[in-house]
Amino acid sequence: MTRLAILSDIHANLQALEAVQRDLxxxxxxxxxxxGDCINWGPSSAEVVDIIEREGWAVIRGNNEYYLLDxxxxxxxxxxxTLDFQSLVWLREQLAGEQHSxxxxxxxxxxxxxxxxxxxxxxxxxxxxxxxxxxRDTPAGEIAAMLAxxxxxxxxxxxxxxxxxRTVENWRILNPGSVGLPxxxxxDAQYMLLEGNQSGWQPTWRRVAYDRAPLFEAFDRQxxxxxxxxxxxxxxxxxxxxxxxxxxxxxxxxxxxxxxxLSWDLFHEFKQADRWEYTESAYHVNRDTG
Numbered sequence: 001m002t003r004l005a006i007l008s009d010i011h012a013n014l015q016a017l018e019a020v021q022r023d024l025x026x027x028x029x030x031x032x033x034x035x036g037d038c039i040n041w042g043p044s045s046a047e048v049v050d051i052i053e054r055e056g057w058a059v060i061r062g063n064n065e066y067y068l069l070d071x072x073x074x075x076x077x078x079x080x081x082t083l084d085f086q087s088l089v090w091l092r093e094q095l096a097g098e099q100h101s102x103x104x105x106x107x108x109x110x111x112x113x114x115x116x117x118x119x120x121x122x123x124x125x126x127x128x129x130x131x132x133x134x135x136r137d138t139p140a141g142e143i144a145a146m147l148a149x150x151x152x153x154x155x156x157x158x159x160x161x162x163x164x165x166r167t168v169e170n171w172r173i174l175n176p177g178s179v180g181l182p183x184x185x186x187x188d189a190q191y192m193l194l195e196g197n198q199s200g201w202q203p204t205w206r207r208v209a210y211d212r213a214p215l216f217e218a219f220d221r222q223x224x225x226x227x228x229x230x231x232x233x234x235x236x237x238x239x240x241x242x243x244x245x246x247x248x249x250x251x252x253x254x255x256x257x258x259x260x261x262l263s264w265d266l267f268h269e270f271k272q273a274d275r276w277e278y279t280e281s282a283y284h285v286n287r288d289t290g
Contacts, residue, residue, distance in 0.1 A: 002114045003028060004194040006176040007057075008035035008124075008158030011064070012042030013180025013239070014218070016189035017051060019210035020179055027193070033110065035158040035176070036062025036124030039103065040087075041235055042180055043218035045094045053102055061106045062124035062159065063131050068095055069104055087228040087235065111152060117196025121152040125159040133160045134173055135282040143168045154201055160282065163190060163205050174203055185242045185286040187212065215239065230267035248278040 005024055010017050024032070034057050039045035041064065052059050061069075070076045071088045095103065109127070112120040126132040126146040134143055134157050147155060147168070155173045162184055163177035177190030188207035195202045216236070219225070225232035234246040252270050253260065255278075260266065276284065 002117055002194075002196045003030050004112075004196070005029045005032045006035065006156055006174075006192040006194055007032065007179050008176050008191075009037040009062070009161050009178035009181060010034070010039075010042075010048055011037055011178070011180040012039050012045040012048050013189075013215060014042070014044035014047045015210050015212065015215045016180045016208075017048055019189050019208045020191050020206075021051075023191075023206060023208045029193075032057040033112070033122060033156070034059040035122050035156055036060050036130065037064045037158060038062070039095065040064035040067055040091050042239070043215070043222045043224065045091060046099055049095065049099045049102055058110060058112075059106050060110055060122060060124060061103070061108055061130070065103050065106065066130060068092065068100065087224065087231055090222070090224065090227055114196060116198060117201060118154055119152040120154045120156060120201070121150050122156045125157065127155075130159070133282075134164070134166075134175070135160055135280075136162070136164050136166065137282050140168045143171075143173070147171050147173075162282065162285070163192070165203060172201075174201075177205065181239060182242050183238075183244055183283055187242055212239075230262055230264055233267070243275075244279050244283050245275065248275050251278040 007020065032055065034052060038048050038052060038059065067088055068091055071080060110122040112122065121127065124130045126134055127150055128146055132146065134146060150171065153171060155171055157173060157175055160175060161178035161182055162175060164173065164175035166173045174192065176192035179189045179191055182188070182190050188209050191206050193204040193206060219236055225236065231246060234249055237245045249267070249270050252273055253262065253266055257266060276287070
């Protein structure tokens with residue numbers, strides 16, 4: 001029997017990752033797999049990359065790794081010209097030199113082929129794009145189109161920051177949830193254990209409580225809010241609440257003030273709006289918690 005630990009969306013939350021590492025002690029894991037978005041948003045990108053490299057975990061890139069690698073380069077999509085996020089400058093400063101090169105060599109997907117269990121495809125968002133989510137409420141036909149051509153019967157994806165176990169046609173899709181930034185109104189670090197044999201894979205989701213005070217102390221030391229303005233405030237608020245704030249702000253800005261830079265004036269006006277109106281329905285889960 002093969003035993004795997006599946007992590008995703010650490011988002012530079014060192015305290016959450018260390019809590020997961022402690023939880024893994026003694027669980028006789030054969031391999032740790034990380035499904036992308038290890039860096040950015042949180043304050044400890046460099047430390048997280050160091051742990052992944054030192055432990056020799058199998059890892060893929062997510063969309064946040066591409067923000068590091070392609071932002072402000074000729075490879076950046078034209079749409080990124082509206083991403084006036086000073087937090088990405090801060091990210092590049094954290095991951096200069098060797099660590100930047102390490103992330104540059106991570107693959108975009110993995111095909112896991114153990115001898116005693118069915119094959120697994122690991123992606124970040126969907127097989128088509130790191131930015132394309134597979135939600136619990138995504139229509140089955142849309143997911144089938146995303147998975148077209150994937151031969152592995154089990155697909156592991158992250159990106160949504162929400163755990164999932166869903167079957168569409170011949171595929172089973174599992175999401176381990178987010179280690180560093182769950183977006184369901186909860187705060188524990190989330191990951192998944194997988195036990196496999198010839199009959200298939202059996203998932204077990206784990207939630208690990210940890211002291212979050214050092215996380216916010218690290219944000220203060222990094223001066224994220226001072227350096228990134230309203231974007232920094234919204235990022236920290238996502239960690240405080242376990243809810244989407246920045247993406248809702250961007251959607252609101254694009255609807256009401258398209259093309260305008262993110263400013264404190266826009267931020268204060270947005271704070272008077274109903275944030276749920278600009279939050280995708282998949283993230284309304286546990287809405288009564290905040």
